[in-house]
Structure formats: C-alpha cells, structure tokens
Amino acid sequence: MPDKPDPVTLQHALLGLLARRPLSGWEILKRFGRSVVFFWNAKRSQIYSELRRMEARGLLTSQVTVQQGRPNKRHYEITAAGEEALKGWLDRPTAVAPIKDEMLLRTFYADLLPTERAVLYLRRHGGEHRRVQEEFEGIKAQLEARHGSLSATADDALASGYLVLEQGIRYERMYAEWCEWAAAELERRGSRSRDANAAEPADFIMTS
C-alpha cells in the first residue's frame, strides 16, 4: 500500500478557510468568491456539495440554525481529522502543474488565420489581462492602505494573501506583455502570401 497522495481538489481550499474559523456555507461562498476563486476556480454548486461530502468523510461537522423567513443556515467546523488532512496536504512539495491554455492553443494555430485577425485577437486578449492586472494592483493598494504593506503587517494570514496577490499581478503583466509582443511580431511579419512554392513547412516539434 504505497499510500497514494490524495488528489488535489476543492477540499483543501475549503479546509483552509475553515481552519481559520467556523463558517456557514454561505459565508464560505462569499469569502471564497472574494479570495480563493482568483487562483482556485470553483462554482457555487460544487462548493455546497463538496462540503456535504467532506462532512460525510469526517473532515467537517455541521449544525443547522433554524431561521424564519429564509432557509436554514448550516454552520461548518473543521474536525481534528480535517486539520490533519490539511496539514498533511500543506506539508508536501507541489509538482509543477501541466498547462491548459486556450489562448496558447489558438496562437499555435495562428498561421491558419489571416494575420490581421490573429493580431486583433492577441491585442484584445492582452487588453483583458492588462485590465485584470490593474484591478489586482488596485486591490493591493487598498489592502495596503487599510492593513499595511507586506513588510509592515504582523498578520501572517494577510502576508500569505499578499504573496499570492503579487503572483497574480506578475502573471497578468507577463501575459499582457506577451500578447502585445506577439501581436507586434505577427504584424511585423505582415500578411505574407501563403507561398505555394515554399519549402515543406517544418513541423513544430519541440523535443527531438
């Protein structure tokens, strides 16, 4: 039994939130949607059902508050088993994640599209990344104003958040810059005619 590491799922994201304090499903949803979702995407329906599954596995316990005029509220708390699962997961190295990026796939086949179109889509996409970058920078500025900068704060959870936020900013900047660069490169090459008597095009194969 070479104990297989549990696959990463939403589970650990939720355990992490509940490790800080007990929360209701609804509160989890709100916090998730304002922080975790930026680097670990998940939908409402999945979060609710994952919480139930985790309770069934003994990672969480829940109790219901009866309310009138609105649905009952379910409060979740992490168990000892849940904390152990979380720490066990945290305290292991992370493999580099395989990439799945639609924009790169499209760009790889950009030669099948008229140059102007490919350039248009690259610029548009770059613009979106630029906007996200600026949004993240705005959030960073707000957080710094309210809670102090990374080097100033004594709050370790806040500091972790800053680290991740910084990655977001760098990622979006890198992506926006690449889009602009690639669009310019394509433009510079121009709409060269698909030369019928050109040499057999080399297959783009990265490793021999």
Place this chain on the structure above:
Amino acid sequence: MPDKPDPVTLQHALLGLLARRPLSGWEILKRFGRSVVFFWNAKRSQIYSELRRMEARGLLTSQVTVQQGRPNKRHYEITAAGEEALKGWLDRPTAVAPIKDEMLLRTFYADLLPTERAVLYLRRHGGEHRRVQEEFEGIKAQLEARHGSLSATADDALASGYLVLEQGIRYERMYAEWCEWAAAELERRGSRSRDANAAEPADFIMTS
C-alpha cells in the same frame, strides 16, 4: 437558438494538427506529445477516443492500413466540416481563463505551516520552474539553429510555434522569480511566534 459556442476541448487541438496534414493516431500522439502537450495537456487514452468521437461527428474520416506483426494503423484526415469547425473556433476572441493553481492555493495557506517549511517548498518549486525555463530556452536555441529565428523564418507555422514557446519561457521565468521572491519575503519575516494576543487577523478578502 442562441447558438452556444462549443466548449473548448481537445477537439480543436487535434483538428489543428490534422489541418496541416493527414496523420495516423500514433503520429498524432507523437506530435502532440512534442508540441501541443506543453500548453494543452491531454493523455493518450483521451486522444484515441476523442479521434473516434470526432470521426463519428463527421469532422474526420479514417482508413485502416493492415499491418502484419503489429496492430493495424488508422489514418485520419480532416473533412470539410472539420476545417469549418476549426476556422470557426479560431476566428473568435478568447476569454481569459480562470486559474487553478495548486501552488498558489498552498501559498495562500502558508501561514499554517512553519516558515522554514513554506520557504523550502517555495524554493523547490521555483527550482523546478527554473529548470523548465532553461529547457524551453534550449529548445528555442536548437530550433533557431536548425530552422532560423522568428524574424528570419518564412515558415508561418514555425513562427506560430515560436510565439507560443516564448510565452512558455516568460511564464516559467516569471514563476521561478516569484517563488524566489516569496521565499525571501517569508524568510525576512522570520518565524514569528503565532501571537496569541495579536489583533484578530484580517480576513484576506480582495474585493469589498
């Protein structure tokens, strides 16, 4: 009928390969594994079954070559419908993809781990990205030696490949640098005691 855009799947990656020339399943597998897989990850079993599904949908046709001493080979060719599907997909803007990154999730909860451990894992992860970056740079150098640089080549398919490869290099560099930066930041903060009488930690919430 607000014609829903087909979800992006492996399909388009395969159509793109077959748009350049007819290939057998095995050849697709090889080429895929040496180019596309770096930005659109997929497994062998999925590729084989996706090819059959696409044939059933009329995007491809196939014919079998009988071989002795080894299994028969199946040759695929893109159909007119397949080419239309590919061009239709290519000629639409791409939405920014939601992110799902285990390393960021772990870093977000890094405060639940002793500082030295978090630093260790960040450095290790950064090293892996650095290695991938260097691998990509090596591939770029080889390609340039064999086929000419991006600005020198007349081969548009090769040029598209260079664009994507460049993104890979920038991505890996950005990631490696961020890991090193984050590790240094955590180290600089030091292993401060989890201060029991510290103020209630601020929830890290990015948007108000």
Place this chain on the structure above:
DNA sequence: TAGCTCATGTAAGCGGTTACATGATTGC
C-alpha cells in the same frame, strides 16, 4: 533480458459545469 518503439483500444469513476428549484427581505 530488459526496456523502448510501434499501435490500438475499453471501462470505471470522478471532478466539475450547467441547469433546475425555491423564496422572503432589504434598499434604490
């Protein structure tokens, strides 16, 4: 003799998305 290349498949299961379902309260 061990491992790589060639060459294809099937089946179970799971993580995740989309859509369906309900409905009072509060604020503009």
Place this chain on the structure above:
DNA sequence: GCAATCATGTAACCGCTTACATGAGCTA
C-alpha cells in the same frame, strides 16, 4: 418595481484520468 442579498440544495451530463488489455520487433 427591480435587483441584490440571504440561503440552500439536486440532477444530468461530460471531459478527463487511471487502470486494464495485448503483443511483436529491435537494441543495449
């Protein structure tokens, strides 16, 4: 009057992963 907030679920579907299955020929 309209939208957002509060507050939970279920069900169908599907893309993808993992594991199972086979087997000859070639090279170190």
